Amino acid sequence: MNRSIAILGIVGGLLYGTALWRLNGVPHAGVVQEMQVALPRFVQVAMAGGDRYLAANMATWRALVASTENMQKDNYVIQGRLQADAAWLNPSHEDNFYVAAAILPWYGELEAAQYVLRRASESRPYDWQPALYYAFNIYHFERDPARAAQWLQRAAPKIPSENDRYMLEGIAVSWFEKGYQPATAVKVIESMAATARSGGFKKYLLVRAERLRSLVTLQEAGERYRTRYGKPIRSLQDLVDARLIAAIPVDPFGFGFDVNADGTPVLLTTRPKAKQ
Amino acid sequence: MKNAPNGAFFTLRTEIVRTFFLNTWLSGLRSRSFQAVFILGILLIGIAFLAGFFSPRQPKTVTLDVGLFGLRFSLVLLCLFWVQELVSKEIERRTVFFTLSYPVPRSHYILGRYFGILALAAVALLIEGLLLWLVVLVAGGQYQQQFMVALGLPYWVALAGIWVDVAVVTAFALWIATLSTVPILPLALGAAFAIGGKSLGPVHDYLAQGAEGDKTLVTTYLPALDAIQWVLPDLSRLDWRLWPMYAQTPNTGAMYWSVVMAVGYAALMLFLAVRKFSRREFS
Numbered sequence: 323m324n325r326s327i328a329i330l331g332i333v334g335g336l337l338y339g340t341a342l343w344r345l346n347g348v349p350h351a352g353v354v355q356e357m358q359v360a361l362p363r364f365v366q367v368a369m370a371g372g373d374r375y376l377a378a379n380m381a382t383w384r385a386l387v388a389s390t391e392n393m394q395k396d397n398y399v400i401q402g403r404l405q406a407d408a409a410w411l412n413p414s415h416e417d418n419f420y421v422a423a424a425i426l427p428w429y430g431e432l433e434a435a436q437y438v439l440r441r442a443s444e445s446r447p448y449d450w451q452p453a454l455y456y457a458f459n460i461y462h463f464e465r466d467p468a469r470a471a472q473w474l475q476r477a478a479p480k481i482p483s484e485n486d487r488y489m490l491e492g493i494a495v496s497w498f499e500k501g502y503q504p505a506t507a508v509k510v511i512e513s514m515a516a517t518a519r520s521g522g523f524k525k526y527l528l529v530r531a532e533r534l535r536s537l538v539t540l541q542e543a544g545e546r547y548r549t550r551y552g553k554p555i556r557s558l559q560d561l562v563d564a565r566l567i568a569a570i571p572v573d574p575f576g577f578g579f580d581v582n583a584d585g586t587p588v589l590l591t592t593r594p595k596a597k598q
Numbered sequence: 599m600k601n602a603p604n605g606a607f608f609t610l611r612t613e614i615v616r617t618f619f620l621n622t623w624l625s626g627l628r629s630r631s632f633q634a635v636f637i638l639g640i641l642l643i644g645i646a647f648l649a650g651f652f653s654p655r656q657p658k659t660v661t662l663d664v665g666l667f668g669l670r671f672s673l674v675l676l677c678l679f680w681v682q683e684l685v686s687k688e689i690e691r692r693t694v695f696f697t698l699s700y701p702v703p704r705s706h707y708i709l710g711r712y713f714g715i716l717a718l719a720a721v722a723l724l725i726e727g728l729l730l731w732l733v734v735l736v737a738g739g740q741y742q743q744q745f746m747v748a749l750g751l752p753y754w755v756a757l758a759g760i761w762v763d764v765a766v767v768t769a770f771a772l773w774i775a776t777l778s779t780v781p782i783l784p785l786a787l788g789a790a791f792a793i794g795g796k797s798l799g800p801v802h803d804y805l806a807q808g809a810e811g812d813k814t815l816v817t818t819y820l821p822a823l824d825a826i827q828w829v830l831p832d833l834s835r836l837d838w839r840l841w842p843m844y845a846q847t848p849n850t851g852a853m854y855w856s857v858v859m860a861v862g863y864a865a866l867m868l869f870l871a872v873r874k875f876s877r878r879e880f881s
Binding site: 386 | 653656840
């Protein structure tokens, strides 16, 4: 008996040691753990002990703690799904619509962001922010200032505070009059950072605003280049060579900037792959 | 053993119920599970306070939200433990014989236990509720969130909703205790009932709103869920926390009917419990 147990122990130890040695050479999957799965809504509710509001909190926490530095397109799809679920479970959740507005549309999840913001706007009639961010997404991502302004004007009468109503109507008028202006995006992100509580998310928003400022600088320089030479830039280095900017700005996220097919500077939303 | 004067099933003698009520009260306070779960409730309020740190915009709201979950969770557990200790274990250890040997209706034993547990739950809720109230006040530190939580009447109404919810779960667990021969059963089934009843509303909403386009899911489960509502009450209707959290005043008509539903269901469970306990043969 004792001999059998000793053999069992030795075999177990050998198996464990061999497996450990083999696994040490295998890298972990390079995806963000928090954003691998989105469970069905009723499973999320069951996992929260039947409490839909706790389930909404849990989904929002997952979105908040996920590190965007290592996220790929698939992870943002999951985050969009998760935040849409949170908005369904508790449409009034302020953090959820706020994080959704700050992240999702910027990484290709415009539809999910608009769902979250529409739900928040309907369930928070006293709050002008979901309506503003919803309209801003139409303005900035769909490049449709007139429709964005109309949406703001529709939302404004629902806001109880007279000051907030005037402010939204003022923004709507400016969008109608001036059309699309890239610097507006910087102002929106800066205002989001200004009202956030001190902490990681506030810092994240401030860095985002800095990136956008750099982008606006590059886009304005790109326009000047087009006016001066009658053609678009092919790379950001063209702007430096034409002495329109001193140097290509450094992206604090490390993703960098690029030039699209139209010759317009754009933000990269994922870390560029290392050159072989 | 079947010695209780069953003829007194519908004749309420309040002094006897009061005796069982006071006995329940004292035994409940002395029980170790009460102390353990009460500490758990306080720990959950601590977790709620920490949860507030995750929130960039509404730390007080998140603290309140998670705290109300903690309150319900600990209160449901407390009541289930009390049912287990004060009814199920008395039956298992046969100490219930001493009580039933007096010429008192068995129904009064059940009613006394039920109202005793509800009174204990009310006191536990009040203490934990006051603690959560203080924790929400300090949550978030210096940060002034734009839309404040309402800690006046809406908060206490939300707590009352939790108490009514717990009263339904306790009545169900009490019924299970009267027919079960295993003391763990009221705890296990009561917990499943509390989770199931609370999930019913969101799951029904999910299916009724089209289940994100999954027609098979809707056609298969929605009729079943409609039927289940006749057996399992929708406890999510007693959750009025949107009022203190987001100043969304609940529909008073829906609140009224939710309380009527809860009282009706609890009365039905008590009736079944009393009926079963009065007819139960103890050997």
